[in-house]
Amino acid sequence: MIKEELKIKLTELFPSATIEDGEWLNMNLAVGDFLSAMEVLRNKPELNFDYLFCETCVDWKTHLTMVYHMDSTQYRHQLVVKVKLDRVKPEIETVSHIWRTAEFHEREVYELFGVNFLNHPDLRLLILPDGWEGKNPLRKDFEDPVNMIKL
Amino acid sequence: MAIKKYMSDKFQSESPLAFPGEVHPSPTGGVLVTRIDDVINWARSNSLWPLVFGTSCCAIEMMSAASAKYDWSRFGFEVARATPRQADVIIIAGTIVNKMAPVLRRLYDQMADPKYVIAMGACATSGGPFFYNTYSVIKGADHVIPVDVYVAGCPPRPEALIHALMTLQQKIKKGLTREQIREEGKQDYQKVV
C-alpha cells in the first residue's frame, strides 16, 4: 500500500494515535493501548507487518522513547512506531510472542537503558558482564570518571 | 642480578638460524664449543608453537600470515594448537574487554613454562581506536598478562607479524624475554640464600 492509503487506514484503526510524515510514517502510541495495536498491525490481512527489523530506545533527557521499525514482506510498506516512557520507572509490554526477534533486542535494551519488559520469557543481561545490572550505560547520565571524558 | 645490555648492532649482524658456538679446527675435523643454555635457547626459539587466540580483525591478518602467501611455518611455527596446554607463544590478536580479561588470564596460566606473549595490533598494545570514551575496553593487554613483543598497526600487515615473531626468536636467543630474566633472577636469589 502506498503511504497515503496506509495513513488513512491507520487513522481509522487507531484513533488515539498521532501520525507524522517523514521518509516513513511515524506513529506515536501511548503505553496503555500499545500491545493491542501491535497485535492488530501483525494480524490484520491488509497490513501484515510480519518483519520487525529494528527495536531500540532513545534517551531524551526528560523521558525515554522506544522505537520499532517494521516492514511487510507481502506489501513492502514500512512503519515506525514510537512509544514514550517515563524516565524513573520505564515499563512496557513485550512483543516477543508476536515477533521472535524481539527476544534478543529487548534483552539488549533492558541492559543498556533499564527498561523493564513485562512478560518477557527470559530477561537478563546479554552483552554486559555480570554485576552491571542497574548501571545502564547508554543513558545520558551514566557517570564513569575513569573512562568517560565530559566534553 | 646481572642485567644484560641490549646492543642493537650485535643483534642485527648475526644470522638468525646460526647454531651458537665456536668451532675449533683440529687435524681430524673440529671441536664445537658452546654453552648448554645457548643450545637450549636456539632449539626453543626455532620451534615455537602459537596458540590460536584471535578475538577480532587482527585474527584475519594472523590467518593470512599462516596461509600460503606469507607462510610462517618456514620459521618453525608450523603447528598452531587450539589448546593452551600444548602451546608456547600466545599471540593476542584483537581487543581485550572487561568480560574477556579473566578468560585471557586463565589461558595464560594454563600454558606450561617457558611461555612468551606477543601483543598484535593497536588494540592489544594500548586500547587502539577504542581508547577514549569506552566503558568496557581494557587499554592494553599488558594490564592482564606480561608482554614480550608489541606490534603496531591496525591491523598490522602479515609481514609485520612475521617480523615480530623473528624479533621474539632473537630475544629468546639473547636471553632477554621476561621469562628468562625471571628465571635468572630466581637462580641468583637461590645462590644468595
Next chain:
Amino acid sequence: MYRETEILKEVNAGQPDVFGDLVINVGPQHPATHGVLHLVITLNGETIKKVEPHLGYIHRSIEKMDESLSYRQFIYTTSRMDYLSSHINNHGCAMCVEKGLQIEVPPRAQVIRVLMDELTRIASHVLWWGAMAMDVGALTPFFLAFREREMINDIMEESCGARLTMNYMVPGGVMYDIHPNFQRKVKEFVDHFKKKIDEYDELVTNNVIFQNRTKGVGYISKEDAISYGMTGPAARGSGVQCDIRKLFPYEVYNKVQFNEILDNGCDSFARYVVRLKELRESLSIIEQLIDNIPEGDFQAKTKAVLKLPKGEFYTRIETARGEFGVYIVSEGGTTPYRIKFRSPGFSNLSALDHMARGSKIGDMVAMMGTLDLVIPDIDR
C-alpha cells in the same frame, strides 16, 4: 561468571531427577574462525536440548563512543565491526549522512562504490567458504580461499591504501580516485576467478561427505525465518525475498542486471548453495560495470565540518551477511545524539536455538558455519 547451575535447575524443573543432562561450554576461545562466542549447550547423551549463546566478550561500546565523534569520524568505527565486509559498512554510514545533508553523489563515485562493494562481497564469501570447509574437516580449501583473497587485497591496497580496514568512503563520494591499474587488475581477477568457482564446486559441493553432513541439518521454515528477523543468504536459503539491492535499490543497482538467488531447501546445504551462486552474480555485476566507469568527480563538495539537521535517519544496505541498518538521531550538533547499528548477525544468531534443538552435537558446527556469524558484528 558461568550460569550452568541455574540452567540445570531450570532444565530439570518439573521432571524427575534423571541423571542424564550434561552442560558443556563451547568456550570463548575457538580456533579463530568465528571470533569469541560462548555457547552453553545442554545435552542429553549426544542430542542437544538447549543452546544458549553468551555474548559480550568483544563488546567495545561503539554506540556510546560514537556519540562523541564527529560525523566524518564515526564511519570508520564500523569497519571494525563486521571486518569482512568493511567497505559495505562504511558505505551504509556514508549513505545515511548523505541522506541527512541531502548531498548528491556524482556518478563516478557511485560506480566506484558499487565495484568496491562487490569485490568485498566476493572476498567475504570466499573466506566463509574456506572457514566452513575447515570447520567441517577439510583443510585444503582454507589455503585455496586465501589465495583468491590475496588477489583482492592487492587490488584494494593499490587504490585504498589498506588490506582489511580500508577507510575509503566519505560522505559525498570516495576519498581518492582509483589507481590507473585498477581496471586491468580487476579484469584479470575476473577471468582467473571464473574457473576457480568451478574448482570449488568440484572440490566441496559435489563431495559425498560434505553433502551428508549438511543436507537435512539445521532446518528452519520460511515463517520462522521471517519471525526471527533473519536476513541475507541465511534467510534466502529458506525462500525469503530480502535482498535490499533488489527491493530498495541504491546507487547504480537499478541499472545493472542480476538475479536474486533463492532456494527452498531450508537447510544448511541450501544456504551453502545460495552463497556460491551469489559469487557468480557478483562477478557478473563487476563485468557489467568495469568498462563503463563514467568520468567526473570522485567526491561531491561538502563543508569541512558536517552538521546534520534535527531529525532521524535510517538507511538499509546489503552486506555479505544480510541487512545492515544505520539509525542516526540528530539534534543539530556536530556529533550524533544517538546511533544504533542493526547488525545482521544479531538476528541470525537468535535463530540458532530453534534450529539446533533435537540434532546432534556434531551438526552444530555445520549449522554455525552456514549462518556465517562474525561476532564483533553482534556485540558491537
